[in-house]
Amino acid sequence: MMQISMANANDFVQTVTIDDTVYKLHFAYNDVLKSWSMDIRDSQNIDLVRSIRIIPNFPLLSQYKRHLGITGEMIATVTTDIQNIGRDDFINGKANLVYVTKSEVNEILETTV
Numbered sequence: 001m002m003q004i005s006m007a008n009a010n011d012f013v014q015t016v017t018i019d020d021t022v023y024k025l026h027f028a029y030n031d032v033l034k035s036w037s038m039d040i041r042d043s044q045n046i047d048l049v050r051s052i053r054i055i056p057n058f059p060l061l062s063q064y065k066r067h068l069g070i071t072g073e074m075i076a077t078v079t080t081d082i083q084n085i086g087r088d089d090f091i092n093g094k095a096n097l098v099y100v101t102k103s104e105v106n107e108i109l110e111t112t113v
Contacts, residue, residue: 001104004074004097006090013041018099019070023048035084036076040068054085056095071102 010029026039036054049064056078078095089095
């Protein structure tokens with residue numbers, strides 16, 4: 001499992017390597033909707049997927065994995081029962097954004113069945 005670092009900003013880009021491929025993740029906080037969204041770009045800064053709403057404890061990449069060639073899953077985990085992740089929740093520790101590899105997902109599923 002890899003934790004994605006989040007900046008203390010409303011709008012920023014974070015470069016990450018997922019499954020041996022470099023991606024640029026663009027994060028934006030919408031103050032009106034009180035929610036975060038994420039765009040996924042390739043290493044050349046070309047948009048691959050736009051406006052993925054970051055929902056707590058939900059697989060964020062499931063419908064895009066085949067298009068992106070990503071085998072694992074990205075999840076915003078939260079420590080409380082919240083519907084929307086607030087502007088400071090990634091900074092204050094109420095939420096974490098993690099990438100879980102395919103083998104880790106399979107291991108989790110095997111232990112819960």
